[in-house]
Amino acid sequence: MDCTNTKNRALANKYADYSLANPDTLTKYKTAAQISQKVLEAVTGWCTEGAKIVEICERGDKLLEEEVAKVFKGKKISKGLAHPTTVSPSSYITPYTPLNSDAEEAATTLKSAEIVKIQLGAQIDGFGAIVCDSIVVGSKDGEISGRQADLLLATHYANELLLRLMVPPGLLAAGTDEEKAKAQAQKPYSQGKITQLLEKVVKSYDCNLVENTTSWLFDRNEIEGKKKIILAPGEGSRGEGLPEIGEVWGVEMGVSLGTGKIKTLSNRATLHRRTTTTYGLKRPSSRATLSEIVKKFGTFPFSLRQLEDERAGKVGVVECVRGGVVRQYEVIGDKDSEPVSRLFSTVAITKNGLTQFSVPPKPNLDNLKTDKKITDEEVLKILEQPIAKPASTKSKNKKKKKKPAKKAEAAAEAEEEAESSDEE
Known part of the structure; x- marks a missing residue:
């Protein structure tokens, strides 16, 4: 009997629809994203001067597990962490998570005013929502100036530009049929062109892209799919493929106050x-x-x-x-040991543009003080573009219905979410 049940489950999984066309898939991504965002906010609050990184990571994982346990109770689906909590010091590029059994690294604490990167994620039924944000320790709601402001602004605007460059050409075109057709006939940006445009942004703030910054195609139980976009590729590195409607991507942005070149650190992997x-x-x-x-x-x-x-x-x-x-x-750092800022978002490309599942919170731009700014007209024009169509404002049918089935109601809600995306 057990063998038969196992075979039936295997067949069901084989022919199940895990695409975004299935409202259940969208619901699982959204649920995982909500958990990731909630835990990111909590972990950010724990990143204070003198706090031990390993203890922050342990607390973050515990909270992720607690929040995941609250959803989809009684369902026979996998759920857990899509990415453990990591807190990377100033010049570290890759996610960093020390061990208690390595005494020296376990003693690593956060320093006041250093830029640290927090990355984590939850997954429901294999649909992961990973997010990363960069913060300045001890500067909550305070003014940030000088080179730190340059770095954070360069990272923010480069990330905003990259998200817009991932939207297929003409997808959000408006105007006459002729204008729409012209927009849709445009070729998508090549990976080389994407890097060139992003370099214009970061160099406006005297910064550089981090070598081999990679965005990946996501799938069920897979965060490094067949397609990837590599920014500032190093020798022997190349991206493959571009975003298409119906796909989910993990979008990474990495910016350095140094040259952006990388090196492998001596820390244990x-x-x-x-x-x-x-x-x-x-x-x-x-x-x-x-x-x-x-x-x-x-x-x-x-x-x-x-x-x-x-x-x-x-x-x-x-x-x-x-x-x-x-x-x-491997633990990778900035070759010049200069501060690095990273952002990571999980997004879906739909017919209405980008649906942002888990994204780093938008910084308070008024608190970032610098005399530098973006002047390139091509870049500024792209940054003005929306990443999604406005949410539907159609009036809902106010007639009361006789207790609709819960499944149908949930599917309808998920479908409505799919039709609209968060617009900045």
């Missing part, structure tokens, strides 16, 4: 992710570690500190990485 590679692990400790990884995290990133026995995990993961069944994320 603590962030990992299971791959689809199969390999016969020889050590019992390695097999035990992989079994725990599969059960707890699926194919989403995780920190070694999330394993039941952190020290045993440090040993067991070695063969897993060597055999290619687990990917190890």
Whole structure:
């Protein structure tokens, strides 16, 4: 009987519709995003001078797990973390999550006025919503000036531009039929052109794009899909593909006060992710570690500190990485050790433009003081464009209906959400 049920579930999964056309998919993305945004806000408040990074990460993961446990109760679907809580110091580029068992790194604390990057995410049924924001420690609602303001403004406007460049040409065109047809006939921006336009933005603030900043196509249980956009690609790196309607993307923006060139730091790699590679692990400790990884995290990133026995995990993961069944994320920093700012958003491309699932909060631009500004006309024109059509203002049918079925009601609500996107 159990074997039959397993086969039935496998068949159901194989033929299930996990696209955005399915209202359930949209609901799961939205739910995961709401959790990610809520936890991001809480973690931001914990980032104060002297706070230990490892303790912030642990508290963030605990809150993510608590919030995920509150939704879709009783449903036989996977849910958990799409990305563990990470807090990256000033010149660090990649997500950073130290271990308690590494005494020196566990003692790392936040410094006043340093720019740190907070990244985390929740997932419901394999639909992950990851978000990253950059903040200045100790500057809550206060004025920020000088080079820090330059960096944050460059990152904000570059991110705004990138989101608009991801909208397929002519999708939001207005005017006469002829004008719409002309807009839709335009070729999409190439990845090289996208980098060129973004460089105009960051150089307006005497900053540079971080080398190999990558946006990925998302899918169910997959945050590094077949398509990717690589900004300022380094030697041997190249992107592949451009956004299309019906896709979900993880959009990254990285900006540096230095040259933007990168280097691998000496810190232990603590962030990992299971791959689809199969390999016969020889050590019992390695097999035990992989079994725990599969059960707890699926194919989403995780920190070694999330394993039941952190020290045993440090040993067991070695063969897993060597055999290619687990990917190890090296700790990457700015080559010049200059401050770096990063943003990460999870968005969907729909027929109405971009639907923003999880996005970093918009900074208070009035508090960022600098004498620098963007002057390029092409860039300014694109920044004026909307990222989505205005939300529908059609009057709803006010006639009372006889208790509609809950499923139908939920589907209708989700469908309505799909038809409208958040507009800045």
